[in-house]
Amino acid sequence: MNFIWKLFTGRNFFLVLIAFLVPVFFCDRSFPQSSTHSQILKRAIPVCSVCGKNIVNRYSIVRNEKFCSEKCLAERYSCANCGVTLGTSENPGFSTIRDIKEREIFFCSRCTKEAGCSFCASRKKTTSLRDGRLICSTCRELAIFTTEDARPILKAAQDMLEKEFGFPKNPDIPLKVLPKSEFLQEAKNALVTTEALALHQTNVTGQFFLSEDGRELQIDLKELDSGMLILEGAPAPMAFDSIVHELTHEFLCRKFYHFEDAKIEEGFCESMAAACSILNGHPSLAERRISNPDPIYGDGFRLIYSMLQEKGWDETMSFLRKNSISIEEYFREHPEEFLDQETMEYLKKHKLKPEIKFGSIQN
Numbered sequence: 554m555n556f557i558w559k560l561f562t563g564r565n566f567f568l569v570l571i572a573f574l575v576p577v578f579f580c581d582r583s584f585p586q587s588s589t590h591s592q593i594l595k596r597a598i599p600v601c602s603v604c605g606k607n608i609v610n611r612y613s614i615v616r617n618e619k620f621c622s623e624k625c626l627a628e629r630y631s632c633a634n635c636g637v638t639l640g641t642s643e644n645p646g647f648s649t650i651r652d653i654k655e656r657e658i659f660f661c662s663r664c665t666k667e668a669g670c671s672f673c674a675s676r677k678k679t680t681s682l683r684d685g686r687l688i689c690s691t692c693r694e695l696a697i698f699t700t701e702d703a704r705p706i707l708k709a710a711q712d713m714l715e716k717e718f719g720f721p722k723n724p725d726i727p728l729k730v731l732p733k734s735e736f737l738q739e740a741k742n743a744l745v746t747t748e749a750l751a752l753h754q755t756n757v758t759g760q761f762f763l764s765e766d767g768r769e770l771q772i773d774l775k776e777l778d779s780g781m782l783i784l785e786g787a788p789a790p791m792a793f794d795s796i797v798h799e800l801t802h803e804f805l806c807r808k809f810y811h812f813e814d815a816k817i818e819e820g821f822c823e824s825m826a827a828a829c830s831i832l833n834g835h836p837s838l839a840e841r842r843i844s845n846p847d848p849i850y851g852d853g854f855r856l857i858y859s860m861l862q863e864k865g866w867d868e869t870m871s872f873l874r875k876n877s878i879s880i881e882e883y884f885r886e887h888p889e890e891f892l893d894q895e896t897m898e899y900l901k902k903h904k905l906k907p908e909i910k911f912g913s914i915q916n
Contacts, residue, residue: 603628615640632661633677650674651837652691653788672788682786684733692788700730703783703792710796713829718866720804726753727780736784750787753799754779755806757880761892767905772891773912774880776807790835798826809877817876820853821869824861827854881911 599608602618603625613620620626623638630639632647639647639659648665652658653673664676670689671682678690688696697703707728714720731739736752743754759774781799783792801822805812812818827839842858845851860869878886888909889897900907 601625613640630659632664633658633675634660634664634667637661652677652689653695653790653835654691655835655837672791682733684786686733686786688786695788695790696786697730697783697789697792698785700728700783702789703728703730706789706793707781707796709833710793710800710829713832714797714800714804714825717829717832718825720800721807723778726778728783729780730783730785732785736782739782749795749798750784750792751795751799752782753796753803755803757891759891761896763896763899763907767900767903768907770907770909771912772884772909774884774891778803790830790833790838793833794826794830794835794838797829798822801825805873805877809873810880811878811883812873812876813878814876816849816853816856817873818853819849820855820857821873823850823854824858827858881909884911885909 599612599619600606601608601612601621603620606621608619608621610621613623613626615626615630618629620629620640623641626640627638630647631637632639632644637644639661644661646662647659648662649657649659650673652675658675658677660676667676668679668687669676670679670692671686672692673689675689675691679687680690680693682688697706707726708724711720711722711724711726715722740749740752743752745752755776756779757774757776759772761773762771763769764771781796783796787795799822802818805818805821823842827842830836830838842851842854845854857869860872884891888900892900899905
């Protein structure tokens with residue numbers, strides 16, 4: 554017992570401690586357990602991103618993906634137009650776009666230099682429409698060429714706006730698909746300078762009664778839809794997006810009538826179109842608006858969309874109301890846009906400023 558005690562006292566204690574620790578520190582620790590070792594080796598061997606096989610020879614790396622052969626590389630990265638394998642020494646650079654079906658597709662540098670689709674910029678097997686615009690094979694597959702092609706798209710847009718946002722639905726909106734020349738002429742007549750694929754104007758008509766002494770002008774107004782016009786050749790998802798934008802103009806016209814700041818009205822229409830395109834499975838049509846530099850459409854979208862997200866629907870409606878002019882107010886300021894030329898000339902000739910009284914206004 555005294556012997557054991559002496560081992561753990563004074564200098565002996567340190568000698569015993571060293572005797573225990575030396576084997577621990579100087580034992581062979583150069584290799585871990587065999588199972589762990591195999592796991593490390595397995596992780597060190599690259600795996601092909603396409604076929605999933607271990608790569609033991611030379612391999613290619615494109616966008617942080619590894620490929621064991623040019624065959625596997627071609628399955629992931631090949632030009633959608635000419636089919637050449639991309640990411641090789643012969644074709645190291647390539648461009649990427651997202652097509653109308655939300656697929657990421659690639660084009661070699663040579664095909665990228667060619668003119669692209671008028672709708673999505675794809676170079677995939679482009680052909681010409683009868684008005685000269687280029688259209689890729691994917692967009693042509695979904696393109697609208699007749700009024701019957703467009704009817705279900707208009708209905709789908711109306712149904713979504715009614716279900717998701719409570720918009721009133723008019724099932725009897727006249728609809729027509731027009732060739733480019735006629736569509737652009739209608740846009741010009743409506744004083745619209747836009748690259749939209751749909752056009753919908755709300756005309757205001759009514760009856761006007763001027764008293765014999767010219768002191769009172771009685772007005773009964775009625776809003777009539779001029780109809781929805783679709784540009785021939787537009788791919789269905791893009792036409793849907795544009796139709797939602799136009800239907801939102803009608804909603805604003807009926808609810809608020811006029812906005813002095815076009816940015817507010819266009820921003821709300823762009824926001825509705827973006828939201829519905831996301832719900833329709835085409836988020837890229839919404840995303841493109843984020844970086845739109847246009848001071849009306851781009852700035853308006855960023856203003857209203859963020860307002861809808863941060864403050865909600867009711868506060869956004871309140872903002873729209875504060876920044877709009879009712880049809881009565883607008884009529885008082887711009888009677889020449891409503892009255893016929895004969896009535897306007899009579900008022901000017903006799904220097905009349907009649908009191909305006911509004912009768913029925915149908916919304």
